[in-house]
Amino acid sequence: MASTAQPSSLCFSLKSSSSFKGSVSKSTFLPSNSIKLGSLSSHLGSGRIGLHVDRVKAAVRMSSTQAESPAAVSSNIKMESSSSGVLPTIVEVDLGNRSYPIYIGSGLLDQPDLLQRHVHGKSVLVVTNTTIAPLYLDKVVDALTRDNPKVKVETVILPDGEQYKNMETLMKVFDKAIESRLDRRTTFVALGGGVIGDMCGFAAAAFLRGVNFIQIPTTVMAQVDSSVGGKTGINHPLGKNLIGAFYQPQCVLIDTDTLSTLPDRELASGLAEVIKYGLIRDAEFFEWQEKNMNTLIARDPAAFAYAIKRSCENKAEVVSLDEKESGLRATLNLGHTFGHAIETGFGYGQWLHGEAVAVGMVMAVDLSRRLGWIDESLVGRVHSILKQAKLPTAPPESMTVEMFKSIMAVDKKVADGVLRLILLKGPLGNCVFTDEYDKEALDETLRAFCKS
Amino acid sequence: MASTAQPSSLCFSLKSSSSFKGSVSKSTFLPSNSIKLGSLSSHLGSGRIGLHVDRVKAAVRMSSTQAESPAAVSSNIKMESSSSGVLPTIVEVDLGNRSYPIYIGSGLLDQPDLLQRHVHGKSVLVVTNTTIAPLYLDKVVDALTRDNPKVKVETVILPDGEQYKNMETLMKVFDKAIESRLDRRTTFVALGGGVIGDMCGFAAAAFLRGVNFIQIPTTVMAQVDSSVGGKTGINHPLGKNLIGAFYQPQCVLIDTDTLSTLPDRELASGLAEVIKYGLIRDAEFFEWQEKNMNTLIARDPAAFAYAIKRSCENKAEVVSLDEKESGLRATLNLGHTFGHAIETGFGYGQWLHGEAVAVGMVMAVDLSRRLGWIDESLVGRVHSILKQAKLPTAPPESMTVEMFKSIMAVDKKVADGVLRLILLKGPLGNCVFTDEYDKEALDETLRAFCKS
Numbered sequence: 001m002a003s004t005a006q007p008s009s010l011c012f013s014l015k016s017s018s019s020f021k022g023s024v025s026k027s028t029f030l031p032s033n034s035i036k037l038g039s040l041s042s043h044l045g046s047g048r049i050g051l052h053v054d055r056v057k058a059a060v061r062m063s064s065t066q067a068e069s070p071a072a073v074s075s076n077i078k079m080e081s082s083s084s085g086v087l088p089t090i091v092e093v094d095l096g097n098r099s100y101p102i103y104i105g106s107g108l109l110d111q112p113d114l115l116q117r118h119v120h121g122k123s124v125l126v127v128t129n130t131t132i133a134p135l136y137l138d139k140v141v142d143a144l145t146r147d148n149p150k151v152k153v154e155t156v157i158l159p160d161g162e163q164y165k166n167m168e169t170l171m172k173v174f175d176k177a178i179e180s181r182l183d184r185r186t187t188f189v190a191l192g193g194g195v196i197g198d199m200c201g202f203a204a205a206a207f208l209r210g211v212n213f214i215q216i217p218t219t220v221m222a223q224v225d226s227s228v229g230g231k232t233g234i235n236h237p238l239g240k241n242l243i244g245a246f247y248q249p250q251c252v253l254i255d256t257d258t259l260s261t262l263p264d265r266e267l268a269s270g271l272a273e274v275i276k277y278g279l280i281r282d283a284e285f286f287e288w289q290e291k292n293m294n295t296l297i298a299r300d301p302a303a304f305a306y307a308i309k310r311s312c313e314n315k316a317e318v319v320s321l322d323e324k325e326s327g328l329r330a331t332l333n334l335g336h337t338f339g340h341a342i343e344t345g346f347g348y349g350q351w352l353h354g355e356a357v358a359v360g361m362v363m364a365v366d367l368s369r370r371l372g373w374i375d376e377s378l379v380g381r382v383h384s385i386l387k388q389a390k391l392p393t394a395p396p397e398s399m400t401v402e403m404f405k406s407i408m409a410v411d412k413k414v415a416d417g418v419l420r421l422i423l424l425k426g427p428l429g430n431c432v433f434t435d436e437y438d439k440e441a442l443d444e445t446l447r448a449f450c451k452s
Numbered sequence: 453m454a455s456t457a458q459p460s461s462l463c464f465s466l467k468s469s470s471s472f473k474g475s476v477s478k479s480t481f482l483p484s485n486s487i488k489l490g491s492l493s494s495h496l497g498s499g500r501i502g503l504h505v506d507r508v509k510a511a512v513r514m515s516s517t518q519a520e521s522p523a524a525v526s527s528n529i530k531m532e533s534s535s536s537g538v539l540p541t542i543v544e545v546d547l548g549n550r551s552y553p554i555y556i557g558s559g560l561l562d563q564p565d566l567l568q569r570h571v572h573g574k575s576v577l578v579v580t581n582t583t584i585a586p587l588y589l590d591k592v593v594d595a596l597t598r599d600n601p602k603v604k605v606e607t608v609i610l611p612d613g614e615q616y617k618n619m620e621t622l623m624k625v626f627d628k629a630i631e632s633r634l635d636r637r638t639t640f641v642a643l644g645g646g647v648i649g650d651m652c653g654f655a656a657a658a659f660l661r662g663v664n665f666i667q668i669p670t671t672v673m674a675q676v677d678s679s680v681g682g683k684t685g686i687n688h689p690l691g692k693n694l695i696g697a698f699y700q701p702q703c704v705l706i707d708t709d710t711l712s713t714l715p716d717r718e719l720a721s722g723l724a725e726v727i728k729y730g731l732i733r734d735a736e737f738f739e740w741q742e743k744n745m746n747t748l749i750a751r752d753p754a755a756f757a758y759a760i761k762r763s764c765e766n767k768a769e770v771v772s773l774d775e776k777e778s779g780l781r782a783t784l785n786l787g788h789t790f791g792h793a794i795e796t797g798f799g800y801g802q803w804l805h806g807e808a809v810a811v812g813m814v815m816a817v818d819l820s821r822r823l824g825w826i827d828e829s830l831v832g833r834v835h836s837i838l839k840q841a842k843l844p845t846a847p848p849e850s851m852t853v854e855m856f857k858s859i860m861a862v863d864k865k866v867a868d869g870v871l872r873l874i875l876l877k878g879p880l881g882n883c884v885f886t887d888e889y890d891k892e893a894l895d896e897t898l899r900a901f902c903k904s
Contacts, residue, residue, distance in 0.1 A: 121867075121868055122868045122869070167619060171619060174694070175688075178690045178862055179690070181861055181862050181869075183867055183868065183869070184867065185867055185868055205697065206658075206685075206696060208864045209685060209696045210697070210698065236630055242626070242630055242659070242660060243658050245661055245697065246661050409633055412660045414633070415636065416573060416575075416635065416637055417633075
């Protein structure tokens with residue numbers, strides 16, 4: 001058993017305080033328990049990890065403008081030529097001159113000005129896939145071109161699935177962009193889930209050494225997590241997301257209506273990331289989820305709007321503090337090291353990302369318990385909420401201890417040969433990012449979840 | 453004939469003045485005519501191009517520390533554990549927290565501390581090619597590891613030539629890095645010419661979303677131009693350098709001894725870029741070249757050291773003012789739009805980059821003359837100096853007007869459908885980056901240089 005000392009670990013906690021400037025929604029859906037999003041309270045361990053303290057402690061500005069009244073919103077966002085429609089909730093990602101808004105709401109794809117204000121050149125390339133194109137492509141093209149004849153829209157439709165998130169598929173985006181003679185003033189638009197967002201974003205980062213791009217996420221996974229924060233990239237046969245760029249979009253537009261066409265399994269997959277935010281930094285959000293998971297699974301629009309907004313607020317705050325993942329941002333990867341090993345080992349596209357992350361979180365929680373860092377009861381609560389969300393809690397039977405070990409060895413969080421993990425520590429809502437854990441306990445966890 | 457008005461053009465000139473802070477070499481080789489590198493005097497046309505004036509007019513700091521005495525250098529650069537050897541000339545590329553030094557000198561690969569101070573993790577991946585590896589790989593590995601047992605060096609040796617600057621070859625770098633389990637703290641080292649530097653830099657930008665890298669250029673082309681300034685990338689079958697990133701190295705180490713093994717044709721190719729600096733912004737440097745080209749062609753070490761230093765100073769100043777090519781930096785591409793068309797149309801690797809650029813400069817000068825923007829005599833001087841440098845002055849016979857036009861249409865300098873060109877205007881050392889030129893004159897130039 002590891003000692004409680006953590007000389008080279010970072011501890012991040014959310015001690016619900018009241019200095020956070022965001023306002024809380026008074027919209028149609030009000031959570032049953034009063035919620036205040038507390039300020040981030042981060043402190044460093046005394047150890048050796050070279051985290052940039054100034055960056056982590058930097059002040060964070062995050063405007064959460066879910067409307068108390070339409071007037072309150074219009075002070076943040078000009079709607080000069082707004083079509084009819086509900087004003088969006090706006091979460092700001094504060095990154096200096098790379099800051100951008102996340103628009104959240106129902107019917108936003110029917111408000112062309114939201115997209116058009118972020119398109120500056122005369123051409124747009126919409127990158128989408130075979131599943132999403134028949135559902136939303138016409139709508140997006142209309143939103144880009146309505147009363148805006150100067151813009152020409154090109155489209156590239158990729159095959160759907162994690163197994164296509166590779167260099168070969170990425171080249172199809174470059175081929176289309178170059179054949180269409182798009183120039184540096186073009187804007188790429190990612191229309192789809194996490195795979196499309198990651199690939200389109202990386203293509204935008206690399207095409208002509210960088211063009212603008214916009215995220216229109218259509219899955220829960222992309223809306224609550226992957227579309228925000230500028231991580232882009234593709235997989236390598238030996239590991240997930242090993243090739244890519246930090247590259248921020250001009251805006252993220254989340255039309256919650258797109259969830260109506262999302263398969264149940266995809267919906268559940270996204271909830272894994274929602275649950276993650278609660279576990280690593282937002283205990284009250286986790287407790288709200290425990291009470292409302294059935295409502296979410298039933299696709300209650302107001303509950304979903306709230307879960308998306310609160311998830312984006314958490315993500316935006318973390319990204320604003322640590323864009324390039326010097327430390328704090330790594331905590332967003334709770335369960336992902338184990339999860340990526342499942343995705344890579346079991347075959348890209350076999351399991352959805354969130355399904356693998358769900359199991360990864362169970363394994364991280366198991367390891368945290370073996371280390372004596374969390375209360376036994378939390379193990380049961382994590383199992384219970386994942387079950388409610390209809391997510392798996394054990395890896396595929398074909399995964400072996402050796403598969404986990406060899407794939408985790410190329411994880412991006414390995415530093416100078418040592419694997420750093422995100423583990424829970426302390427009361428609900430607290431975690432550490434550390435390489436100081438008992439490696440024997442990790443072996444015990446792997447053996448407990450694998451048959452060989 | 454176009455009018456002299458230039459409403460949407462930018463004019464950049466070097467009016468030799470004395471406010472520039474760099475000091476001039478008092479080293480072994482002193483140019484026959486006294487040279488002072490003047491301050492950049494840039495002014496904007498009154499037109500529509502959205503250049504960021506503040507960036508172009510930003511103050512530039514560039515320390516040119518070729519030694520007056522060893523003591524003067526050591527105040528800029530610590531040589532705590534220096535091996536014996538000549539202290540390097542240092543040109544600083546001033547980019548805020550992405551600033552870095554260019555070390556220039558003879559025997560620098562025998563000074564391990566120069567490289568080792570810029571390697572922070574425990575692993576290095578040297579990216580080189582089949583031509584350079586037998587010549588310098590052992591020397592570089594020795595420089596990285598001497599008295600430094602904690603660093604492990606991996607190597608990937610790529611095929612040599614512009615025709616291999618593509619995604620397929622790039623993937624070999626990722627494969628090696630991932631198979632070797634390199635992590636985010638690794639450093640990539642580009643050992644070779646421009647192709648290796650561009651590919652290794654882009655690989656470093658994208659591997660795990662960005663790792664450190666170092667440039668060790670071994671050709672004149674790379675030493676005077678491509679290794680400085682952070683432009684990285686690969687070619688697409690339809691155009692040069694269309695996929696890439698702006699990504700700055702930790703340092704550039706130019707050991708002028710590596711030129712001893714450079715073929716004559718490669719040497720001449722690099723001189724095209726040296727001549728370019730004179731034409732676009734440094735008349736005195738051009739005049740020095742006119743007097744000393746035969747000395748350069750004869751590989752006089754002191755002449756070369758001076759030409760490299762002065763080229764790097766010009767490049768560093770431009771890059772410091774306009775890292776992402778909002779305007780000024782584009783002027784470094786004099787002749788490149790025509791040149792890239794030749795490289796793409798004639799087949800990557802058939803002509804060397806500088807050979808194509810030489811012809812491209814002749815064509816740009818021809819167009820400038822047709823527009824009435826330069827004195828007739830400059831046409832002859834450009835022809836003459838290129839001939840002296842043993843560079844071509846006409847495109848391959850197979851190039852047609854249509855080939856030029858279709859390839860130039862995907863050039864990165866096209867904006868909203870209009871091709872912007874770098875053209876000379878005014879006295880020697882002045883140029884413009886503009887889309888406001890008589891398109892009929894461009895057609896005349898193309899017809900003058902093509903048989904069909």
